[in-house]
Amino acid sequence: VDPNAIMEEAARLAEAARELDDAAAALISRTWNEEQSLRQRALALESDLRRLQSSLDSAAKKKGAIDSKIAEKVDEELYRVRCVINDGDVASLLPSKAHGRFLKMFLGPVNVRATRKEVQLKVKEEYNSYRDRTAFLFLIFPSTLLLLRSWVWDGCLPALPVQLYQVWLLYLYTTLALRENILSVNGSDIRPWWIYHHYCAMLMALISLTWEIRRQPDCAYKQRGVQLFLVWAMMQGVAMLLQNRYQRQRLYTRIALGKAKRMDVVWGETAGVEGQLLLLCPILFILQGFEAFIGLLLLRTAFVGVTCEWQVIVCGILLVLMAIGNFANTMQTLIAKSRF
Amino acid sequence: VDPNAIMEEAARLAEAARELDDAAAALISRTWNEEQSLRQRALALESDLRRLQSSLDSAAKKKGAIDSKIAEKVDEELYRVRCVINDGDVASLLPSKAHGRFLKMFLGPVNVRATRKEVQLKVKEEYNSYRDRTAFLFLIFPSTLLLLRSWVWDGCLPALPVQLYQVWLLYLYTTLALRENILSVNGSDIRPWWIYHHYCAMLMALISLTWEIRRQPDCAYKQRGVQLFLVWAMMQGVAMLLQNRYQRQRLYTRIALGKAKRMDVVWGETAGVEGQLLLLCPILFILQGFEAFIGLLLLRTAFVGVTCEWQVIVCGILLVLMAIGNFANTMQTLIAKSRF
Ligand SMILES: CC(C)(COP(=O)(O)OP(=O)(O)OC[C@H]1O[C@@H](n2cnc3c(N)ncnc32)[C@H](O)[C@@H]1OP(=O)(O)O)[C@@H](O)C(=O)NCCC(=O)NCCS
Numbered sequence: 001v002d003p004n005a006i007m008e009e010a011a012r013l014a015e016a017a018r019e020l021d022d023a024a025a026a027l028i029s030r031t032w033n034e035e036q037s038l039r040q041r042a043l044a045l046e047s048d049l050r051r052l053q054s055s056l057d058s059a060a061k062k063k064g065a066i067d068s069k070i071a072e073k074v075d076e077e078l079y080r081v082r083c084v085i086n087d088g089d090v091a092s093l094l095p096s097k098a099h100g101r102f103l104k105m106f107l108g109p110v111n112v113r114a115t116r117k118e119v120q121l122k123v124k125e126e127y128n129s130y131r132d133r134t135a136f137l138f139l140i141f142p143s144t145l146l147l148l149r150s151w152v153w154d155g156c157l158p159a160l161p162v163q164l165y166q167v168w169l170l171y172l173y174t175t176l177a178l179r180e181n182i183l184s185v186n187g188s189d190i191r192p193w194w195i196y197h198h199y200c201a202m203l204m205a206l207i208s209l210t211w212e213i214r215r216q217p218d219c220a221y222k223q224r225g226v227q228l229f230l231v232w233a234m235m236q237g238v239a240m241l242l243q244n245r246y247q248r249q250r251l252y253t254r255i256a257l258g259k260a261k262r263m264d265v266v267w268g269e270t271a272g273v274e275g276q277l278l279l280l281c282p283i284l285f286i287l288q289g290f291e292a293f294i295g296l297l298l299l300r301t302a303f304v305g306v307t308c309e310w311q312v313i314v315c316g317i318l319l320v321l322m323a324i325g326n327f328a329n330t331m332q333t334l335i336a337k338s339r340f
Numbered sequence: 341v342d343p344n345a346i347m348e349e350a351a352r353l354a355e356a357a358r359e360l361d362d363a364a365a366a367l368i369s370r371t372w373n374e375e376q377s378l379r380q381r382a383l384a385l386e387s388d389l390r391r392l393q394s395s396l397d398s399a400a401k402k403k404g405a406i407d408s409k410i411a412e413k414v415d416e417e418l419y420r421v422r423c424v425i426n427d428g429d430v431a432s433l434l435p436s437k438a439h440g441r442f443l444k445m446f447l448g449p450v451n452v453r454a455t456r457k458e459v460q461l462k463v464k465e466e467y468n469s470y471r472d473r474t475a476f477l478f479l480i481f482p483s484t485l486l487l488l489r490s491w492v493w494d495g496c497l498p499a500l501p502v503q504l505y506q507v508w509l510l511y512l513y514t515t516l517a518l519r520e521n522i523l524s525v526n527g528s529d530i531r532p533w534w535i536y537h538h539y540c541a542m543l544m545a546l547i548s549l550t551w552e553i554r555r556q557p558d559c560a561y562k563q564r565g566v567q568l569f570l571v572w573a574m575m576q577g578v579a580m581l582l583q584n585r586y587q588r589q590r591l592y593t594r595i596a597l598g599k600a601k602r603m604d605v606v607w608g609e610t611a612g613v614e615g616q617l618l619l620l621c622p623i624l625f626i627l628q629g630f631e632a633f634i635g636l637l638l639l640r641t642a643f644v645g646v647t648c649e650w651q652v653i654v655c656g657i658l659l660v661l662m663a664i665g666n667f668a669n670t671m672q673t674l675i676a677k678s679r680f
């Protein structure tokens with residue numbers, strides 16, 4: 001090795017590094033400036049839109065002031081404008097309104113919005129495959145516990161495995177809630193309820209951790225609440241598996257049709273998986289009914305049983321609320337879809 | 341209102357929206373392409389650097405093959421190159437190596453790296469003020485519990501307030517761990533241990549939730565473990581307050597000196613707050629000793645006490661481990677700093 005050659009090469013690299021750093025700094029600041037100017041234009045467009053909408057509304061109130069055909073056409077144009085602002089490429093540059101309190105609470109003021117549609121789709125696909133992976137565990141975990149209980153543990157659940165399972169549930173629901181919030185920031189149409197539903201489930205997992213798992217004698221009787229909780233969890237697994245199958249297919253159909261950009265699709269459109277939805281919904285309704293039933297059983301256990309634990313009561317109430325919310329939101333989704 | 345004017349205005353807005361969307365799409369794809377080309381250049385630079393480093397190393401092995409002065413100068417140049425790749429503006433465009441498993445586990449494959457230094461600094465400042473806000477709660481929460489215990493609750497902690505506190509702790513440590521991982525992705529030099537330390541604390545909070553809080557009779561004796569846990573938590577609050585004061589000042593000094601860009605500072609440099617550090621460290625060492633002491637007390641409680649709960653044993657071990665790790669890492673930080 002020649003010392004001079006090494007020195008020259010080092011100097012060359014240092015020079016190249018400096019140039020690269022300057023180029024990166026220039027790109028970042030230039031991009032930022034261009035983004036700022038687009039943001040300004042978007043904000044101006046938004047306020048124009050609001051102004052026009054209000055004058056259209058006041059015109060519509062005075063009967064005959066505006067032809068219904070004209071109003072319809074204007075509505076159509078304004079819908080397009082709204083689509084651009086809310087879902088177009090420019091949307092990814094605007095401060096997100098959906099960036100909810102939950103994400104801020106956990107992550108602080110960090111931006112999780114992807115600007116490129118490809119990345120947004122990747123996040124969505126990863127979310128789907130994450131749900132797939134967990135749905136199996138969702139079935140296997142509680143059913144193993146219940147099987148071991150009757151075969152090995154002589155009708156009596158030991159505390160540690162159940163608590164490990166509950167910790168896993170807490171982790172799982174927290175991650176689902178975080179990921180769904182991130183999806184929503186990235187332009188998904190997910191109904192807020194499905195996210196609230198996971199907040200409720202997080203709460204249930206937390207509460208169940210503080211729930212004392214009683215020992216012999218008579219534990220089959222005293223552990224009734226925990227058993228019901230496990231049965232509910234199994235059910236959740238079934239619902240998740242079915243829902244995943246449907247939703248993955250839905251995403252793929254949409255991508256295949258080149259409709260991943262939401263502006264191109266009519267809202268609520270099912271892109272050729274209506275058949276699956278008709279099959280899925282009755283099963284979901286049965287599961288939701290079962291969920292409410294287990295909630296009521298928990299409440300009965302609390303009021304009739306040996307000791308009245310507040311944990312059992314709160315979990316019972318949460319389950320009933322979740323069942324009602326799930327049912328109402330599934331119905332609303334179906335009604336919205338049937339309009340098209 | 342004139343229907344025609346409304347229609348014209350709607351058409352104008354729709355046209356403006358279309359133009360805006362096109363401009364945004366063009367900007368995003370152009371930026372992406374330019375970023376890609378910078379990434380390519382950075383990768384090439386990285387491999388050149390590796391090659392040169394290895395030939396330098398092999399030259400250094402053969403004695404006399406290279407002058408020590410030359411070697412030093414080359415080292416300096418290569419250090420600059422490394423700084424650009426790891427911390428310069430181009431670093432924010434490269435796939436982050438630090439993007440740890442923890443963030444992936446909670447958030448999925450989402451990018452939390454900010455490209456602009458201003459944003460990175462804002463995230464850091466928000467983290468500091470978050471710590472400030474929580475440090476007070478950290479002191480107030482457990483001390484209120486302990487005071488109420490002796491004044492109102494007659495020496496016997498009720499379960500619910502303690503569990504609420506433990507849930508808060510779990511939430512807090514989870515968010516700290518998430519935020520510190522995000523900081524680390526954004527180029528902070530935080531030692532991995534401080535993050536692991538929060539994983540341990542998360543584990544402790546989880547375990548303490550499953551820890552049964554016994555009632556009368558003799559609860560003062562049975563609740564010894566919980567009490568020690570609360571005392572430890574108070575101590576954490578004190579440590580946090582002191583540390584925050586120091587670290588905020590450190591950040592401000594660095595910003596004031598225009599040294600927020602890390603390339604400009606010598607690593608480990610304290611930027612004029614060495615005095616504070618000398619004051620802080622003895623207090624930290626005392627607190628760390630106290631932490632280990634409480635861990636040992638917990639272990640004694642478990643082995644000598646009425647019932648031997650695994651929760652108490654594991655928490656005791658964790659506290660001792662955390663104390664050792666904290667001590668070792670504080671020492672290493674001091675040693676690294678004293679070298680300059
Ligand atoms: C009813 C149902 C099948 C409708 O699904 P859908 O056709 O995808 O509904 P929408 O058209 O309203 O979906 C809009 C968006 O929300 C998402 N979404 C809908 N329901 C969701 C859910 N439960 N969880 C997460 N995301 C959901 C969709 O993926 C879609 O995302 P995108 O805009 O990024 O493509 C679905 O909501 C569902 O399975 N709900 C029942 C869940 C349940 O009750 N579980 C518990 C039973 S015990």
Ligand SMILES: CC(C)(COP(=O)(O)OP(=O)(O)OC[C@H]1O[C@@H](n2cnc3c(N)ncnc32)[C@H](O)[C@@H]1OP(=O)(O)O)[C@@H](O)C(=O)NCCC(=O)NCCS
Nearest residue numbers: 528529530531534579583587608624627628631666670673
């Ligand atoms: C010893 C100590 C004061 C050194 O702080 P420092 O001078 O900032 O240390 P460094 O120079 O190594 O800091 C490097 C980076 O890590 C960060 N950092 C250091 N210690 C940290 C900690 N405990 N938590 C979070 N971040 C920390 C710094 O803010 C800095 O970030 P930056 O690169 O974004 O500016 C600090 O690590 C500390 O307070 N540790 C003790 C904590 C403890 O023992 N607590 C429990 C007692 S019971």
